[in-house]
Amino acid sequence: MARLAVAAGYDVVLSNSRGPESLKDLVDELGPRARAATPREAAEAGDLVVVTIPLKAYRDVPVEPVAGKVVIDTNNYYPDRDGRFPELDAGSATSSELLQRHLPGARVVKVFNNIFFKHLHALARPASAPDRSTLPIAGDDAGAKAEVTAFLDKIGYDAVDAGTLAESWRFQPDTPAYGTIYSADPKDWEREAPGDAEKVRSALAAASR
Numbered sequence: 001m002a003r004l005a006v007a008a009g010y011d012v013v014l015s016n017s018r019g020p021e022s023l024k025d026l027v028d029e030l031g032p033r034a035r036a037a038t039p040r041e042a043a044e045a046g047d048l049v050v051v052t053i054p055l056k057a058y059r060d061v062p063v064e065p066v067a068g069k070v071v072i073d074t075n076n077y078y079p080d081r082d083g084r085f086p087e088l089d090a091g092s093a094t095s096s097e098l099l100q101r102h103l104p105g106a107r108v109v110k111v112f113n114n115i116f117f118k119h120l121h122a123l124a125r126p127a128s129a130p131d132r133s134t135l136p137i138a139g140d141d142a143g144a145k146a147e148v149t150a151f152l153d154k155i156g157y158d159a160v161d162a163g164t165l166a167e168s169w170r171f172q173p174d175t176p177a178y179g180t181i182y183s184a185d186p187k188d189w190e191r192e193a194p195g196d197a198e199k200v201r202s203a204l205a206a207a208s209r
Contacts, residue, residue, distance in 0.1 A: 001050065001112065002026070004124055004155040006033045015042035017053075040065055048072060048151060049106075051099065056082035058099050067105030070144045074112040075099065076173050091209050095172070096138065096165040107144035110168040111137040111152070111159075114175075119182040119192040124156025134158040134197040136177055136204060138168035160200045170207040177203035 002012045012034045014023050020036035027034045043049055043065035050072045051061055058075065077088050077095045087093040100108040112120065115135065125132040135152060137159050139145045149159040162170050171177035181203050184191035 001052075001117075001120065001155070002030060002034065003121060006030050008154045008156075009033075010154075013037050013042045013045040015039045017057075048147070050112075051075065052112075054078075054082055055085075055095050055098075058095075059102055061099070061102065063103055063105070066103055069106055070147050071099070071103060071106040071108045072112065072148060073099050073108050073110045076113050078173065091169070094165055094168045096168045100140070100165055107139065107141040108165060109137055109139035109141075109144050109148045110162075110165060110171075111135055111148055114171040114178045115182050115195075116179060116189055116192075118190065122192045123182060123194060125194075126156065127153060131194045131196075132156070132158055133182065133195045134160050134200045135195075136160050136162040136171045136200055138162045138165055138171075140164050158197060160197055160204070162204050169209065170204045175203070175207040177207065 002014060005012050014027065014034060014036050015038055016022060020038065023036035027036050037045065040062045043062045048070050049066050052074045055075045055077050073096045075095050077085065088095060096108055096110040123133045135157050137145055137148055145161060152159050162168065177200060180186045181195040181199055182192055183189055184193040
């Protein structure tokens with residue numbers, strides 16, 4: 001995502017749990033539009049703040065620096081990695097709703113969680129391209145979803161509105177809209193295939209709990 005954003009003219013601030021120095025090679029590759037920082041510094045710097053961490057660590061996201069901002073949530077719930085969350089197992093909440101509760105002043109939008117990172121980079125296309133792919137988004141704030149849709153357009157994707165954060169389960173793991181709709185061969189994840197809006201909408205409608 002950082003590569004696509006820099007290519008589209010965005011300034012990017014990257015952070016991780018290992019410290020800014022661990023991102024030196026990536027920042028050097030991305031060029032002068034990118035820099036590394038601590039998680040709090042990145043949260044303070046960003047107009048759009050992207051959360052890409054294991055779900056079990058979502059409470060570590062700084063709260064105050066993202067107040068009033070759009071937060072893009074790319075997370076997925078994997079019990080083997082994250083441990084058990086009873087409300088997620090019961091279907092009484094989604095992982096994005098948990099993040100929104102942790103960040104009450106932010107406007108959370110779910111996106112990017114259903115596409116393999118290599119496909120995300122390979123499938124980006126200009127707005128006029130006939131083989132442009134579409135990503136589902138979900139959120140409770142219409143303005144935030146509009147901002148994320150504009151960001152997606154600039155980095156090479158269309159958007160389909162999947163509803164509220166409560167509806168974001170429709171493109172979480174083990175649903176038809178998760179992963180394989182952008183793969184030419186489910187057994188070979190190196191081969192990508194465009195996922196157009198009709199395909200994404202059909203996959204969202206086919207999801208069940």
